[in-house]
Amino acid sequence: MPPQGDQCVYCQLIDNPQQLMIIGETENFYAWLEVQPRAKGHTQIVPKEHKESIMDYTPQEYDEAMSLVREVIVKAKKGLGADGASVTINIDEAGGQMLDHAYISVFPRFEEDENAGTPTGAIFQHREELADKLEELQGQMDSVDVEFGQPVEPHPESQKYREEQEQTEQTDTEEETQEKEKEENIEPKHQGKSFEWK
Numbered sequence: 001m002p003p004q005g006d007q008c009v010y011c012q013l014i015d016n017p018q019q020l021m022i023i024g025e026t027e028n029f030y031a032w033l034e035v036q037p038r039a040k041g042h043t044q045i046v047p048k049e050h051k052e053s054i055m056d057y058t059p060q061e062y063d064e065a066m067s068l069v070r071e072v073i074v075k076a077k078k079g080l081g082a083d084g085a086s087v088t089i090n091i092d093e094a095g096g097q098m099l100d101h102a103y104i105s106v107f108p109r110f111e112e113d114e115n116a117g118t119p120t121g122a123i124f125q126h127r128e129e130l131a132d133k134l135e136e137l138q139g140q141m142d143s144v145d146v147e148f149g150q151p152v153e154p155h156p157e158s159q160k161y162r163e164e165q166e167q168t169e170q171t172d173t174e175e176e177t178q179e180k181e182k183e184e185n186i187e188p189k190h191q192g193k194s195f196e197w198k
């Protein structure tokens with residue numbers, strides 16, 4: 001895959017935007033209809049500047065791209081009568097990224113389609129053996145420090161939070177009591193409707 005923007009398929013298209021079936025645009029992104037559609041209204045949200053991966057987006061670009069994703073979904077629902085939508089982000093070759101230029105795909109979903117109700121994550125089969133390893137996996141992932149955009153306080157249920165609490169245990173007991181109260185008052189995570197995987 002060419003590393004530079006010069007030969008990049010998307011960069012070539014962006015240089016000649018009259019070729020594009022644009023349905024939305026922000027300062028730094030286009031939303032255009034995929035020329036080899038896999039769904040009615042299949043749309044790609046693409047940065048105008050060559051970026052190899054959405055991992056290279058700034059926090060502001062994430063905001064901009066995801067707002068455009070939302071706009072496209074509204075257009076699909078109101079303009080095409082879509083009953084739902086799936087948004088996919090494939091990262092790196094192993095993750096199914098098909099081009100060396102970042103993109104987010106929106107697939108409008110329709111009740112009459114054969115695949116209606118099937119989540120895009122259904123390509124992953126249920127792997128029961130992994131359920132026994134969740135603590136180990138949590139440790140391996142939660143311990144990684146990631147700095148990006150605004151610093152986010154660790155979630156009260158995370159290992160990092162517990163470690164930080166242990167470190168500051170003796171500093172301010174009153175504050176800690178309040179934190180514990182807060183922790184106890186946390187609402188259950190999954191309150192929405194739950195759908196069965198098909």
Ligand SMILES: [Zn+2]
Pocket residue numbers: 004005008009010011012049050051100101
């Ligand atoms: Zn490019």
